[in-house]
Amino acid sequence: MVPLSWYIVLSAVVFSIGVIGFLTRRNLIIAFISIELMLNSVNISLVAFSHYLQSIKGQIMVFLVIAVAAAEAVVGLAILIALFRNKPTVNVDEINLLKG
């Protein structure tokens, strides 16, 4: 039997890799993919908890997370296309219209 903490540590490592990718990459598409990575790592830990606590609620939560991830990807990529139409770049350093 694999201990529960192994799954949780795996999930934490994948989440941190997603954080690093989001913080360091210049390409906006890769930043979106990093967000998907983070959502997936949370899903791993939810399913592991659901299995080890013998509760089905974790799986329901993962189902809802997948639906929200799909909505997030769709809206994010639509924003990306609208942005690309005004300024043909996906580089986050050059997208500074709000002067942030």
Place this chain on the structure above:
Amino acid sequence: MLPKLFFAYFAVVIVGTSILVITRKNPIHSVLWMLVLFVHIAALYLFLNAEFLAAIQIIIYAGAILVLFLFVIMLLNLKREEMEKRFQKQWPLGVFAGMVFIVFLVLILSQIVVFPQLGPYSIQAIQSEGNLMTVGKVLYTEYLLPFEITSVILLVAIIGAVVLAKRKVN
């Protein structure tokens, strides 16, 4: 022993492919490594007796979301971005922050103890009527309202995507 070996294989592949995803220069390569990652995560779900979620992972993530990413990458002309540096100027700071995050999370989470207040859905109980039926029963009774709200979120996403991506006609 054998389950631990299986888990070790899946863990190594998942961590390795997720590092490849965030380091590839070409976004299409990133997305294709993401596909390998999703298949292995689905296998991990099978390992945890969540057959329905394994199928959903393949169908929704690999089948819909990744294809959407591929469409958008191929729609945009990214020749210039592939020539440039792939990381931002402040990337050492980002890697340092992520490493600190990993160390703290692993130190804390490797010692968690879950209080064994087990629920009614043991493996035998789930297998007696099937994973899909168990999930469906709970989803359509106890979690009916969140399920309906999810449909509203998807509707908002559809409308938002159409409004944002529509070309302005003057």
